[in-house]
Amino acid sequence: MSPSNPNPKNRPPANRRRDGRSSDSALPSQRRRRNGGRSRSRSRATASAPRQAAGVPHANKYPALESGSHSADAFEALGVSPTLARAVHAAGYETPTPIQEASIAPLLEGRDLLGCAQTGTGKTAAFALPILDRLANRRQDDGTSRGPRPIRTLILAPTRELAIQIADSFCKYGRNTPLRTAVVFGGVGKAPQVDQLRRGVDVLVATPGRLIDLMGDGEVRLDAVEIFVLDEADRMLDMGFIRDVRRITGKLPRQRQTLLFSATMPGEIRELAHELLDDPISVAVDPVSSASEPIEQSVLFVEKADKPELLGKLLEDPEMTSTLVFTRTKHGANRLVQKLERFGVQAAAIHGNKSQTARQRALESFKAGRLAVLVATDIAARGIDVKGISHVVNFELPNEPESYVHRIGRTGRAGRAGIAIAFCDRDERAFLRSIERLIGQNIQHASLPEGFRPSVAVAPPTNERNERPPQRRRGPRPPFGGNRRPQGRRQPRR
Ligand code: AMP
Numbered sequence: 001m002s003p004s005n006p007n008p009k010n011r012p013p014a015n016r017r018r019d020g021r022s023s024d025s026a027l028p029s030q031r032r033r034r035n036g037g038r039s040r041s042r043s044r045a046t047a048s049a050p051r052q053a054a055g056v057p058h059a060n061k062y063p064a065l066e067s068g069s070h071s072a073d074a075f076e077a078l079g080v081s082p083t084l085a086r087a088v089h090a091a092g093y094e095t096p097t098p099i100q101e102a103s104i105a106p107l108l109e110g111r112d113l114l115g116c117a118q119t120g121t122g123k124t125a126a127f128a129l130p131i132l133d134r135l136a137n138r139r140q141d142d143g144t145s146r147g148p149r150p151i152r153t154l155i156l157a158p159t160r161e162l163a164i165q166i167a168d169s170f171c172k173y174g175r176n177t178p179l180r181t182a183v184v185f186g187g188v189g190k191a192p193q194v195d196q197l198r199r200g201v202d203v204l205v206a207t208p209g210r211l212i213d214l215m216g217d218g219e220v221r222l223d224a225v226e227i228f229v230l231d232e233a234d235r236m237l238d239m240g241f242i243r244d245v246r247r248i249t250g251k252l253p254r255q256r257q258t259l260l261f262s263a264t265m266p267g268e269i270r271e272l273a274h275e276l277l278d279d280p281i282s283v284a285v286d287p288v289s290s291a292s293e294p295i296e297q298s299v300l301f302v303e304k305a306d307k308p309e310l311l312g313k314l315l316e317d318p319e320m321t322s323t324l325v326f327t328r329t330k331h332g333a334n335r336l337v338q339k340l341e342r343f344g345v346q347a348a349a350i351h352g353n354k355s356q357t358a359r360q361r362a363l364e365s366f367k368a369g370r371l372a373v374l375v376a377t378d379i380a381a382r383g384i385d386v387k388g389i390s391h392v393v394n395f396e397l398p399n400e401p402e403s404y405v406h407r408i409g410r411t412g413r414a415g416r417a418g419i420a421i422a423f424c425d426r427d428e429r430a431f432l433r434s435i436e437r438l439i440g441q442n443i444q445h446a447s448l449p450e451g452f453r454p455s456v457a458v459a460p461p462t463n464e465r466n467e468r469p470p471q472r473r474r475g476p477r478p479p480f481g482g483n484r485r486p487q488g489r490r491q492p493r494r
Contacts, residue, residue: 078104080129081137083176088125091172097122099285104130110257112280114273118263119162119232119385120409121285124169127259131227132174134257135202138226148200149180150224154252155205156245158235158379160185160356161363165385166231167205179203184220186210187356194219208236208244215251222251230276233262233269239379242268249276264402295408297420298446299432301454304425307395308336312343313449314393314421315373322366323391325375326407328398333375336395340373347373350380378403381410394422397431401438421446426455 074095075085096104099121103113107130117123131153157163167183174181182201184193186209193210197219204211204220214220228249230236236245258276262269273280302310314320325347327333333349340347348362348371359380365371367386378398392411398404404422411418422443424432436442448454 075100075104075129079108079133080104081133083136084129084133084173087173087175088129090175093125097126099123099283100126100129102283102285103127103281106281107131107257107259108133110134112257112277113259113283114277114280115259115261115283115285116263116265117261117283117285118406118409123261123285124166125173127229127261128166128169128173131203131229132170132177132179134227135179136174136177148198149202151201151204151220151222152224153203153227153229154222154225154248155203155229155231156208156211156236156248157205157231158207158239158241159232160187160207161359161380162232163205163207164360167203170203170205174203181205184210184214185356186213190214190217190219208241208248211248212244215248222248223253225252225256227257227259228252228276229259229261230272231261233260233272234264234266235379237266237268242272245272263406295411295418295420297408297422297443299422299424299443300446300448301424302448303453303455304427306452307423307425308339309343310423310448310452311336311393311395312340312345313452315340315343315345319390321372321390322369322386322388323373323393324366324381324386324389324407324410325373325393325395326381326398327375327377328396330377332396333377336375340375345373346371347375349375351377352379354380378407381407386410389418392418392420394420397422397424397428397435399431401431401434404435405439424455 073085075088075093076082078096078101080088099115099117103115103123103126107113107127113127115123115126117126135152155163155166157166163183163185167181170179170181179202180200181203182193182196183205184197185207190210190213193214194217197204197214206214211220215222230245233245236242258278258280260269260273260277260280262273265273300310311325315323325336327336330349330351330353333351337347337349348365350359350362354362362371362374363386366374375395389411392408394404394407398407408418408420411420422432422435432443
């Protein structure tokens, strides 16, 4: 197989609409996943491709599995096979989200796709369903069917957490198919990953560094890849992975279907998209600037030195059952966890310096509700899909306003109401102004609990709409547990 030429103009057209019977009769090896239904995302999608999957054939798909299948008509109407639709229904989804509506049919037809969408929109199912459908219903056409099955779909994700989530979704949606999914990422031993690869996988989800490592060891061959997905491309860029991505795409066959997702589209990503994609459809879901609409937001103006104690105070509120706290730096996250512990609050930090095991353990405890407070940096938290996060606290405001929107998007996901509280010290006023410009609204000022000084640089609110009288109990509740009896006065630590 010849290496790919990154210039699409020299690339032969993708191998599209090749029909065939399901090629694999092996039993499914996927783990059964817990179901995790969500209500439909509120975002809207626009696409430059037809939405209806006219003529996508379904007769005789996984015939043995059809009896008793639940009809999930909205997905089937998009062209998803009844078997996959049944798995989707079992996951609790009744209606496709906007990105699913816009993407599934053209992807089933083999189109390339450029998706401007972030995690939380249902984008994983938007690409996983058509990929599973195509893989399960097309014969491998390279004629080399001896040996372990080759990797037919490669998905690159920037972080381990996102890679695991994507692989989980493939297992969940593909549970009634014989397709095998594996995930590889760094920070853990290679041996179990190598074992899995040697047994053969159809769908490989990988972070770039570990994949290159395994390719160097001769454990991964990409010459049978039919579908390639680059997820969170802008994050790849931020994390310095773009060269690795190019090295990997250089090993992919020229004939393939390619999907590229990115929450933002900086110039370098557009350039990459131009190189990798062949006549793609474009799908845009919820521009980042409007994603914050259903979330109750407030800002507390506080001295920097008082922030840890203020957070400790807020966390006394029993309604803060599952709180994700954002800091700007890894060290800041570690320090905050220690300080919270001194206030009797058990918390854990996740960031790039933590071992994979420590991150996974913290995340699992948080997801299971055993840990009420998780402190994270942007990169570690990006793409994390934890259901039912009650509060997001911006302990430090991000200097990129888009990050604020990504952060608060962790709460109130897929239609649930969430609460986002920001701490703003005197040095962060400019960040706050940029955020308010981006989201097109002023964030409501909340008053500090007794005993805390407002940061002196803060002028009293001039906009009446934003001012919240301390005793007012209508509308959004105060973030510091206004539903409880008053706590004893505390002096902030210096
Ligand atoms: P994603 O953007 O892929 O991370 O998905 C965000 C969340 O939405 C996940 O928890 C999915 O399980 C959930 N989800 C995806 N598609 C649907 C759907 N059609 N209806 C309800 N929830 C969905």
